[in-house]
Amino acid sequence: MNLPERVKEVQNWLKADLAKVNNTFNSVEEFRLKYVGKKGLIPALFRDFGSLDADLKREVGRNLNILKKEAEEAVGQLRERLMANSSQDEEFDYTLPGMPFNRGNLHPVTKTMNRICDIFREMGFGIEFGPEIETDFNNFQALNFPDNHPARDMQDTFFIEDDILLRTHTSPIQIRTMLKKKPPIRILAPGRVFRNEAINSRSYCVFHQVEGLYVDENVSFAELKMTIEVFTKKFFGKDVQIRFRPSYFPFTEPSAEVDVSCFICGGKGCRLCKHAGWLEIMGCGMVDPNVLEACGIDSERYTGYAFGMGPDRITLLKYGINDIRLLFEGDVRFLKQF
Amino acid sequence: MIVNTKWLKQYTEIPFSPEELEEKLTFLGLEATIIKNPADKIGDVIISEIKEITPHPNADRLRICRVSTGTDEMDVVCGAPNVKVGQKVPLAKVGTTLPGGITLKPIKIRGVESRGMLCAEDELGLSDNHEGIMVLDENAPVGTELRDYLSANGVSFDIDLTSNRPDCASHIGVARDITLLTGKDLRIPEIEFTESDEPVRNYVDVEIVNTTGCPRYAARVICGVKVGPSPEWLVKFLTSVGLRSINNVVDAANFVLLETGHPLHTFDYRMIDGKKIVVRSAFDGEEVETLDGVRRELTKDVLLICDAKKPVAIAGIMGLANSEIKDDTTDILIESAYFDPATIRKGSKYLGLQTDASYRFERGADPEAVIYAINRLSDLVVRLAGGSVCQGVIDRYPRKIVQPEITVRFKRVNSILGIAFEPNWVAEKFIRLGCVITNRDDESITIIAPSWRPDLEREIDMIEEIVRIYGMHIVPNAKSMGIHPDFGAAGDYELIEKLRTRIANYGLYEVYNNSLVNKEFTEFGIQNFVPVKVKNPLSQDMAYLRTTLIPGLLQTAKRNLNRQNTDLPLFEFGFVQHYNPESETHAQEFQKFAILLSGYIEDKYWGYERRKADLFILKGIIQDIATQFGVREVSYKSEQHPHFDRLIMADINETQLAYFGQVSQNYLLKKWSIENPVFVLEGDISNLLQNTKTDKQYKELPVFPGIQRDISILVDLKVKVADVEKLVCNKGGVYLREVKFYDLYQRKNIDKRKKSLTFNLVFQAADRTLQDAEVDDIMVTIHKILEDELGARLR
């Protein structure tokens, strides 16, 4: 078929196809590509036009340009129609679900620990790690737990050997840090700890702790209170109330427990806070001089504070999880909720 | 420790409501919780008296009781066997709602109308007792509400004592702490008994062999006591603090224990041989029967109280059956001693036996309370059980317990607490604590600590007392917090958390598995390490520390599969331990990350076909991690291991970064009954961090366009993609910028021993636009080398 005939044929197809175009993007796009797209019929005609005899060029060229114009105008009109009507397209199902980005998730306790670490890092605390298997010296003796002292009953211990054990708290990281650095020391010690306790809905043999330590000249209890208050307000919200009450830990003196007003009932009393209105969230105190001395730090010149909290427990409270074992079961239906 | 307000009030005034007292004790460091009295829930149940009992005309087991409330009389049908005329009993009238939620309605029982109900303890929510109706004391006032009558016994508090405060394991101790707040006096009960003329030394002598274990031992003898039931006030006291009444002598000893905090022991004097008490260590293997009826084998760590022939008590822990007070006991020997805390603790630990006595001795009893306590008990016994107290006390005190002298510097108080205290205020509180002030000047105060406070030894202990009494909750916050330029180093924290977040973002869920595993878990995997064993595990299933994270993940996968969770993209971060005698802790620890994939790794979606877990997803993860952490030289090699069907090692300079593979289907079925394919990866975090480079440099973007060429070749199955890439790169010349493998084709319509590989090549020059002809020439050499070296056929 020669070129003038092909131009006519394309013109006929164009008319026929134009009648069949739906008012949908795909249909209009299909039409456009077929005729005016780079690999479409009309650009193909133009390519062949170059090799045409000069005498024919004039007339065919005119028809070809008309065809091109017709096609472009048709596409333009179809697109306008499409735009005008697109919102009324009844077949367009905007309720189709969007692509799922199942992007995985950090464990809820990781999230709690990271949040705690991030807040204290803003306050200038560095982060230190330590081994899970520890010496009795680092875990107990240096922390002012004498042999045969009832305070050791506070922490049921897994032993590896007589004086090697699974750390019962992350406090040995404090000891390791004080043994290798001189004050000022301002660190956070997160990690996994172990207690030889029967597993049930409220206790698990493995859990986590984040402890903090600050040792310098002139560190006072008033400064500890300030630090803890800044943390609790950042972590639990600025409306939360806190209270310090005396307690006992061998490694700090004075020692305190910190309660926050229950964030479920706001202190009125509910099941979560056992109707007390308060939730116990951490222990803290001034580093006992014996601990500083055990680490070779002059306790007359330096003072310090330490605090510690359990991110597992805080996670349970925060999300209303009633069984700690869920944290260690790895059920994906559970993990996807956070 | 349970204390009761009615009894606390005997020792000091308490101008607080129970709720106020609860809070004030808590702020003093005595964490107190009001024990809710079940009587508070009783509705309007009234104390009534049974006037007359007549048989029920239509039922043998029922009776009709005529009861009086003082103002009113009515008939009540009752089935309880224990009703008697004259009893004071709880009456719930028609209309009353009982704690169980039942509201009484007028009712006819077998034709006789009952206008109320006589209640058993369980029906009132007071106990589980349903053995007949509750019979009240004969003095119970008829017509008053039972609730008021029962709560007249004071409010009880449960105090969660910290182990440094044995002094508060007593009513007097708690009352003393209350005086710190009220400024009122502490009233210690006076001793009133008179001694007989019979000298106690005619009855007993005391010899302390082990003076370390027993620094002080005192004894008295009371003759002619009559063992019998305790009076009502004593029974009520014991009930209010959770104890059962036994007999007047034992109850009196318990009373003194709870009043003064000092544990005492009473022996049946006729069972003491040779008029002698000897305090000595047990022999290894010595056997005794304690009064709970258990035979126990002792070691030399256990301290014994013996007579001339035999042991009669385990010191500070429990008496022996052979000398306990019996109903027909008439002469008693009372022991009041001070035992060494560490000795009692060792014995108690060894025997696995903690008692009210051992609890107090191991935390530190009051060595100076020995005589007061024995006199207080003698006084009570004489009043409750009669008898006469022999003249004198045997008091052996070979090792005097000296109270420390402590100097408290006001400046130090200020610097530790961050606020200044008035020296007079401090002195006044120290006196109330029971301290004796020995010196005082402008800078400091020196005191001798009271004998009942073994926790007060150092200046810092007294500083704690100051802030405890002042109120920690009202110490003002500091104005600022110390910050120092050296602070804030995060060590590896940031990189580890970056890795953790990156892995989660591959679409994986982080799990926490137990670090304690069974032996079999430690035998999994490609390396053979000696695991670390726990000496005292919870069970054999948790007797070892894990040497790899993979079995824990397999167990979690199995648990999920059992719950129909089949799509498992999981990961974990954790430490693993290997035995290593060279190390201080005899163990070496490695921080690992591990991944497990099974099932689909994407959710179902209408817009794509979702991908199943496979080995090369894991390889992609390792590649991405290496890129993210700037690790440039990761090499891979395939290995064989019985636990894996396919196994690939990823190394950095010959050290292992990670291994990953498809777990052997055979192993999965046999060990875990898992049928689905499972893919796992375990990587070493410290090796990754050691090789991390953060020195990324920007490369200029190309200015001139590149030329792309695809190349498809047919090669033998054993030819590796990396081999082809290497050859292509060799011959690609300086303009070859990128070689990307992107299609693998291996089907029936090509030779069965061949596969088709397709690569995309990009050529680009930095300084000009490349010409097609130049690239064509390079492609010819590439084709040729592939044909020559690999026998590749162009497709």
Ligand SMILES: [Zn+2]
């Ligand atoms: Zn609440």
